[in-house]
Amino acid sequence: MTERVFPGDLHNPPPRTVAAPKTLFDVTEMELNFGPQHPSTHGVLRIVLKVDGEKIIEAIPDVGYLHRGTEKLFESETYPMAIPHTDRLDYVAAATNNHAYCLTVEKLLAVEVPRRAQLIRVILDELQRLSSHLVWLGTSGIDLGAVTPFWYCFREREQILDFFEEYCGARLTLNCMRIGGLPFDLTPSWAEKVSEFIDDFPSRVDDYETLLTDNRIWKKRTVGVGVISAEECVEWGLTGPIIRGSGLEWDLRRAQPYECYEELDFIVPTGKNGDTYDRYLVRVAEMRQSAKIVRQCLDRLEPGEIRGKVPRVIKPVAEEIYASVESPKGELGFYLVSNGTNKPYRLHVRPPSFINLQALPRLARGHLVSDLVALIGTIDIVLGEVDR
Amino acid sequence: MAEAAAKPGAADASGHPWVASIRAAVPDGVSAAKSFAGQVTVTVPREKILDVARHLKEAEDFRYCVDVTAVDWWKREPRFDVVYHFYSFSKNDRIRVKLAAAEGESVPSIANLYLASNWSEREIFDLYGIVFEGHPDLRRILTWDGFEGHPMRKDFPLEGIDTGAAIYPEEWPAGGGPSPNDPNRRVVSS
Numbered sequence: 001m002t003e004r005v006f007p008g009d010l011h012n013p014p015p016r017t018v019a020a021p022k023t024l025f026d027v028t029e030m031e032l033n034f035g036p037q038h039p040s041t042h043g044v045l046r047i048v049l050k051v052d053g054e055k056i057i058e059a060i061p062d063v064g065y066l067h068r069g070t071e072k073l074f075e076s077e078t079y080p081m082a083i084p085h086t087d088r089l090d091y092v093a094a095a096t097n098n099h100a101y102c103l104t105v106e107k108l109l110a111v112e113v114p115r116r117a118q119l120i121r122v123i124l125d126e127l128q129r130l131s132s133h134l135v136w137l138g139t140s141g142i143d144l145g146a147v148t149p150f151w152y153c154f155r156e157r158e159q160i161l162d163f164f165e166e167y168c169g170a171r172l173t174l175n176c177m178r179i180g181g182l183p184f185d186l187t188p189s190w191a192e193k194v195s196e197f198i199d200d201f202p203s204r205v206d207d208y209e210t211l212l213t214d215n216r217i218w219k220k221r222t223v224g225v226g227v228i229s230a231e232e233c234v235e236w237g238l239t240g241p242i243i244r245g246s247g248l249e250w251d252l253r254r255a256q257p258y259e260c261y262e263e264l265d266f267i268v269p270t271g272k273n274g275d276t277y278d279r280y281l282v283r284v285a286e287m288r289q290s291a292k293i294v295r296q297c298l299d300r301l302e303p304g305e306i307r308g309k310v311p312r313v314i315k316p317v318a319e320e321i322y323a324s325v326e327s328p329k330g331e332l333g334f335y336l337v338s339n340g341t342n343k344p345y346r347l348h349v350r351p352p353s354f355i356n357l358q359a360l361p362r363l364a365r366g367h368l369v370s371d372l373v374a375l376i377g378t379i380d381i382v383l384g385e386v387d388r
Numbered sequence: 389m390a391e392a393a394a395k396p397g398a399a400d401a402s403g404h405p406w407v408a409s410i411r412a413a414v415p416d417g418v419s420a421a422k423s424f425a426g427q428v429t430v431t432v433p434r435e436k437i438l439d440v441a442r443h444l445k446e447a448e449d450f451r452y453c454v455d456v457t458a459v460d461w462w463k464r465e466p467r468f469d470v471v472y473h474f475y476s477f478s479k480n481d482r483i484r485v486k487l488a489a490a491e492g493e494s495v496p497s498i499a500n501l502y503l504a505s506n507w508s509e510r511e512i513f514d515l516y517g518i519v520f521e522g523h524p525d526l527r528r529i530l531t532w533d534g535f536e537g538h539p540m541r542k543d544f545p546l547e548g549i550d551t552g553a554a555i556y557p558e559e560w561p562a563g564g565g566p567s568p569n570d571p572n573r574r575v576v577s578s
Contacts, residue, residue: 064530064532072546108425235451237502248477255480317397321424324454331454333473345459348457350454350473355507358503359503388530
């Protein structure tokens with residue numbers, strides 16, 4: 001008869017005598033391919049990870065899978081023909097791309113944009129910022145296991161895309177701005193519909209916050225993950241919600257106001273700790289501010305011109321110019337070199353995602369592999385813009 | 389940048405305080421300076437870029453490297469321009485620093501001074517073939533390792549080149565694009 005083994009004191013188990021093997025196959029460091037076909041990389045991003053168990057020793061991003069040579073295409077087409085190409089850079093925020101490009105050419109031509117066009121541009125920009133942040137909130141929520149906010153975010157995003165569709169016929173690749181102004185005026189009831197939506201929007205943000213802000217799991221996944229100081233942000237060239245999450249109140253809409261941002265009343269939200277959670281708070285606060293800006297612009301809308309005086313054939317002086325806007329991801333700039341013909345000699349994009357992604361190795365070092373998902377989410381990259 | 393009304397053509401900016409400051413700190417550091425639409429452009433000799441960048445960062449507080457890019461002037465000699473944009477938070481303004489590099493000449497890398505310029509320099513290396521001396525990790529970034537040619541050069545065909553990847557064998561039996569002998573192949577010139 002075999003001796004019966006009793007479990008003993010369950011609360012004080014005897015120490016394990018057999019030690020777990022130190023390494024699997026005698027390997028302490030492993031190389032792991034994260035992507036390019038991985039749902040949490042938000043596109044075709046590959047990250048080569050050097051891991052020690054679950055811990056990241058090094059994360060090396062490998063980009064370029066979506067490189068389409070947009071900058072090369074710019075050089076072969078006339079100035080207005082470049083606008084649809086800019087849609088395809090940051091394809092969840094096409095309006096701000098159009099805006100940055102048009103602003104650059106306008107600056108070179110020294111064209112004045114009529115006031116009504118300025119206001120509508122700002123409305124489109126801010127609606128675009130809302131939709132971009134909603135995509136970010138929904139998808140990075142899903143990445144970290146919070147599926148519910150996604151449905152709420154995309155419900156509102158759908159409404160915003162409907163507004164865009166009513167304005168210019170497209171939902172994503174908007175092509176909604178022209179050099180010197182706008183292609184179309186608003187449809188008759190557009191302003192009322194947007195107005196109704198925007199007045200209700202803060203309550204929707206409350207809904208998302210109820211789901212996430214004090215959620216224990218959300219905080220466990222985000223607080224203290226990917227901490228970066230404001231000085232380091234400057235060093236790495238990080239802009240947008242990342243630098244603001246680290247406490248530096250820097251927003252191009254405030255620092256170097258373009259269009260009519262100067263007269264609008266809004267605050268630039270900042271975080272304190274520079275971690276993923278603070279960047280989340282900054283983006284959520286930005287959504288409220290964007291709603292406020294749209295409200296103010298709608299109140300100021302008056303009938304008027306929507307196109308400035310732009311020559312039919314655009315042939316700027318042979319000069320160079322740089323202009324940038326605050327896109328949902330950070331500083332989106334265009335550097336334009338003209339040689340006096342009707343085509344840009346060189347048009348370079350300064351994409352915020354590309355520069356921000358560069359800091360991923362710095363953010364990921366020492367974290368767990370599952371935190372990498374949170375970090376890719378918090379940088380808020382769009383591969384169309386990274387690879388161009 | 390101040391929203392000054394852009395006049396046709398650029399104004400000389402040799403008297404600008406930043407230009408004077410670079411001149412004082414780096415001997416022969418400035419070869420030309422101009423200002424257009426409120427944007428100051430300083431042209432520096434190729435070998436002085438690291439000194440100028442260090443001076444701008446440490447003394448003039450241009451701590452944020454916005455962007456580094458290049459321009460191919462093809463038939464000009466020297467062929468390339470490398471263009472840097474720096475931003476100062478205290479001045480709330482940008483400065484553009486340019487240098488000229490001939491084909492085959494290498495440019496001192498500022499990637500150790502400005503971490504933000506690392507990938508931008510890799511991109512220039514990839515798309516223009518300009519080598520950055522002292523760059524910590526100079527590899528191709530947007531095209532793949534083993535890609536031949538530098539796509540953003542003006543003499544690179546817009547249609548692309550035959551990379552040997554047979555994606556559309558019916559149309560291009562030889563590879564992924566029109567062959568170099570294809571009469572319809574276009575070279576984009578300035």
